[in-house]
Structure formats: C-alpha cells, structure tokens
Amino acid sequence: MGEVIAVVSQKGGVGKTATAVNLGACLSAIKRRVLLVGIDPQCGLGKCFGISPGDTRPGLIDVLRDGAPADEVIYRVHPRLPRLDVIPANVDSMTEEAEFRNLLDEEFTNFSRVIDQLRPSYDFIFIDCPPRLDMPTKAALMVADSYLVPIQCEFASMATVGGTLRGALEVKRRLNPKLAIFGFLLTMADRRARFAITVVREVRQYLKERVFRTIIPRDPRIAEVPHRQAPVITYDLECPGARAYIQLAREILGARIL
Amino acid sequence: MGEVIAVVSQKGGVGKTATAVNLGACLSAIKRRVLLVGIDPQCGLGKCFGISPGDTRPGLIDVLRDGAPADEVIYRVHPRLPRLDVIPANVDSMTEEAEFRNLLDEEFTNFSRVIDQLRPSYDFIFIDCPPRLDMPTKAALMVADSYLVPIQCEFASMATVGGTLRGALEVKRRLNPKLAIFGFLLTMADRRARFAITVVREVRQYLKERVFRTIIPRDPRIAEVPHRQAPVITYDLECPGARAYIQLAREILGARIL
Numbered sequence A, B: 001m002g003e004v005i006a007v008v009s010q011k012g013g014v015g016k017t018a019t020a021v022n023l024g025a026c027l028s029a030i031k032r033r034v035l036l037v038g039i040d041p042q043c044g045l046g047k048c049f050g051i052s053p054g055d056t057r058p059g060l061i062d063v064l065r066d067g068a069p070a071d072e073v074i075y076r077v078h079p080r081l082p083r084l085d086v087i088p089a090n091v092d093s094m095t096e097e098a099e100f101r102n103l104l105d106e107e108f109t110n111f112s113r114v115i116d117q118l119r120p121s122y123d124f125i126f127i128d129c130p131p132r133l134d135m136p137t138k139a140a141l142m143v144a145d146s147y148l149v150p151i152q153c154e155f156a157s158m159a160t161v162g163g164t165l166r167g168a169l170e171v172k173r174r175l176n177p178k179l180a181i182f183g184f185l186l187t188m189a190d191r192r193a194r195f196a197i198t199v200v201r202e203v204r205q206y207l208k209e210r211v212f213r214t215i216i217p218r219d220p221r222i223a224e225v226p227h228r229q230a231p232v233i234t235y236d237l238e239c240p241g242a243r244a245y246i247q248l249a250r251e252i253l254g255a256r257i258l
C-alpha cells in the first residue's frame, strides 16, 4: 500500500517541486511505483513535465469539480520512467484557483476518496504543495500519512522551519492523528557559501535524526528541469544534483526495508 | 506624498523580502524617507531587522485588531539608516495568521486608513507580500499605487510571471483602478548558469521597458541579511549585490525625476 507524503514548507522557493519531481523519478527508476499529485495552483509540478494549465488536458480540479474518474487525469510522463505517474492540478485562472481551494475544503471527502482509491497502485504518492499551510495545503496534510519538509541551506529558510512544524502538528492534533514526519531535507547547499555549513549544523542539532543524511547541493542542472520538462536523471545522471537525489532515494528505501 | 508599492509574486523564494529590505535601505541612504510594511505572516521582513513575532513588541496585527496607533508599531531599525522605518507583521501563530488574513479582509478600510495616514511622512512605502495573490496580498494590491514583481533568473520563476500579472490586473479591474506597474526586477542572476542569459532575454522580450535595466546578481552576501539582521549596504558596500541595489535605487530615482 502506498505511503502518501505531503511535500510542504511555508517558505517559498526551497525546492518542494524540485524534490517531488526528482525524488519521485529516482524512486521510480529503482523499481518503485510513484505518483506525483500537484495541488499548487501555480501548476509548477505539471509544468515540469510539459503539462500546462492552458492545455485542454484535465487535471485534479476536473476530478474534484465534475467527478471525472481519477484515471482520466493520470499522465504517464516519460518513456524511460514507466513507473512514474503525475496528476497535475491544471488550474487555469484566479477564479479557478479560488474554486480549487473551496473544492478541497468543502469536498474534502472527495479528495480523500480519490487518494485512497489510488493507494493500492503505488508505493509512494507525493503531493506537491504551495508555500502556505492553509488550503489547499491543509487538505494534503489531512490526507497524508507523513510530510517531507525541504529546508534551503540559507538563513531565511531555516527561520521558518519552526512555523511549518507547528502548523503540521496542529493538523495532526485536530484533523489527522496518523500524520508523521517523513523527514527534513537540506536543499540547495552552496559549497561556496560559508553560511550553508552553519545552517546544516544548526538544522541537524535542532531536528537530529529526522534530517536525511543526504544533502542536495545547489546544481544549475536541477534548475533546468522546468525548461527540459523532465527530471534531471533523464538528461544527466552524473551531475551532483542527480547523484544526490539518487542517494536520497536509496537512503529512503534503505530505511523503509528495516 | 509617498508612493505605496506592493512587492508581489506568487512564486516563492524569488527575492521579494530581499528586494524590499535592500532597495528600501538604498533609497533611504540616498536621502529618501522609506517605510517597509510586512504583511507576510512568515514575518520574513521583521526577521531581517531582528524583530521576531516571539518578541513582545507589537506589529501590524495589533493595529488592525486592537486599533493600536500606527506610530507604536513603527521601528527605526538601523542607526546609520535614519530614514528607514519598518512595520513588522508580528503574527505569532497559525491562529493569529488566520485572524490577520480576516482582519485585512473584513477591516480593509482600517488597513487602508493606516496606510493613507502614513503616506505624507514617506517618499516610498513598500509592502512585502507572501507568495500568494489572495489575502493578505490582495489587501496590499488594493491599497497600493503600484506593484513590483521580482523575477528570479530561472525557468520556474519565469513561468509564473503571467499568472502574477493576470492576478494583479484582476485587482486593478475590480478593486483598485489606479494600480500601475512599478516594474519587473530580474534577481539572483547566476553568471555561471547558461539559462540565466536565456531567462533575461525572454523576460525583456515579453515585458519590454517595464523591466528595470538593473539586474540583481546572485550574491551570497545578500543571503546573509536575515542572519546579520541588517541590509547588505550596512556591512558590505562593495559586493555585487549591494552595488546592484544601489544602482537600482538610482535608476528608480532617475526615472522618477523626469
């Protein structure tokens, strides 16, 4: 049965979408079946695979609004990654964005039913969330088994971890008692910057073994993903970013087997 | 009379707070009176000056909720920048965050009255917004004369500019007809990455003269601001990031005089 993991952080630009896309791809390359679900109305996840809201292709909003069957919005996204599927949000405008948030709020049971139906077909289901903790992210935390928090190796991002943790614990206390920590992931570690070393040390002191051992370096090849519309391992297996996400996938699978 | 400028982008981590803090500081160093207002419940702006929500010091939420006088929440933040004032959001928890959004929604006239009272005392009032366009950002766009959109020199950020522009135009059409474009600012341009050159070219083709000529480079000295709790020009006037924000301030003042 698939584990449902919400990728969350109130801080913007810390690598939530990059992690969902690249970790998902690496896990699927190591024979796990992975589904990525986009609930960020910015549609960053879909855009990383060439699926844009302007396309006529349906997305999650069509499932929630019109009851479209889930398998009509599941896209197989890369020929060399047959075990990686994506459900884009495909929200097209400000009005649809507000409607989408309301649908996740008022029709939460619909969203949770769809996710539960999909669980048996996947080993991991990652939900890519926008940089906020209210709706739509709240719906992801309500339906998830656990949450993954990327922490950019910079002071600004480190300062917001407490807020994200408190917010997730509040959802756990009031709405989803099973919600556990999947892990904290240090991202965009810039070897040239002295402060990255300070941030890594302080985050490990504060969060201890809940922080993955693997650190994702800042690597321009990762930033090409939205342009190449494919995960980094499909165009560069050797770059530092790809190696790190592969190592992270192995670390996660290693921990799971035990 | 002060110009009120909302610093907005739905994309997270593109340099909204860094621009409000460092551009504000540079303008105040060139003899302009500048006020920075934080409405991001993450309190990133306040944290850049050592004002944390955990402090007992009041913030904007106290003005909106309890009618505290605005001058009780204005902080003079740096001895060498006497013309730079800050009003932090100082929102302390998830519940206060929801309350803050509601206050800006239901008591919008209160917020707009406070901003109007402050206008005569400043040349520029920058409102630092969270990475979203609904409340609280919507209130900033409703009260602002114009808006500044930082665009990180990466594909993911470029892909969201259309959405931010559409959202702002919708507020202009329905709620604030005077809302104009202050400008688009290219940030975190990484000289090493080939894609930065592509992004700069494409953004200039698409937005033309609405893009500032000045480009802010990626500079680790800028990322130290939340740790040093002061704008970059107070600790390094010569680094590429400080020079770029000084140049941007001159470009803005040059354009204004004409």
Ligand SMILES: Nc1ncnc2c1ncn2[C@@H]1O[C@H](COP(=O)(O)OP(=O)(O)OP(=O)(O)O)[C@@H](O)[C@H]1O
Pocket (backbone or CB within 6 Å): A011, A012, A013, A014, A015, A016, A017, A018, A019, A040, A044, A129, A130, A131, A187, A188, A189, A216, A217, A218, A219, A220, A221, A222, A223, A224, A225, A226, A241, B010, B011, B012, B013, B131, B154, B155, B156, B157
């Ligand atoms: N390891 C990395 N090295 C270099 N660039 C990266 C890395 N990870 C992500 N990026 C780039 O940094 C930017 C922010 O990453 P991303 O969009 O994944 O963050 P996010 O947390 O999803 O942002 P948002 O809060 O807007 O949803 C993007 O341009 C992305 O391509």
Ligand SMILES: Nc1ncnc2c1ncn2[C@@H]1O[C@H](COP(=O)(O)OP(=O)(O)OP(=O)(O)O)[C@@H](O)[C@H]1O
Pocket (backbone or CB within 6 Å): A010, A011, A012, A013, A131, A154, A155, A156, A157, B011, B012, B013, B014, B015, B016, B017, B018, B019, B040, B044, B129, B130, B131, B187, B188, B189, B216, B217, B218, B219, B220, B221, B222, B223, B224, B225, B226, B241
């Ligand atoms: N020119 C720059 N060079 C290097 N780092 C920068 C630059 N500008 C901002 N940063 C750093 O990048 C990160 C994101 O910047 P910042 O927090 O200002 O963005 P934001 O748009 O306000 O984010 P959010 O969407 O979370 O509000 C921070 O760690 C900041 O210190």
Ligand SMILES: [Mg+2]
Pocket (backbone or CB within 6 Å): A016, A017, A018, A040, A044, A128, A129, A130
């Ligand atoms: Mg994202």
Ligand SMILES: [Mg+2]
Pocket (backbone or CB within 6 Å): B016, B017, B018, B040, B044, B128, B129, B130
């Ligand atoms: Mg910010």
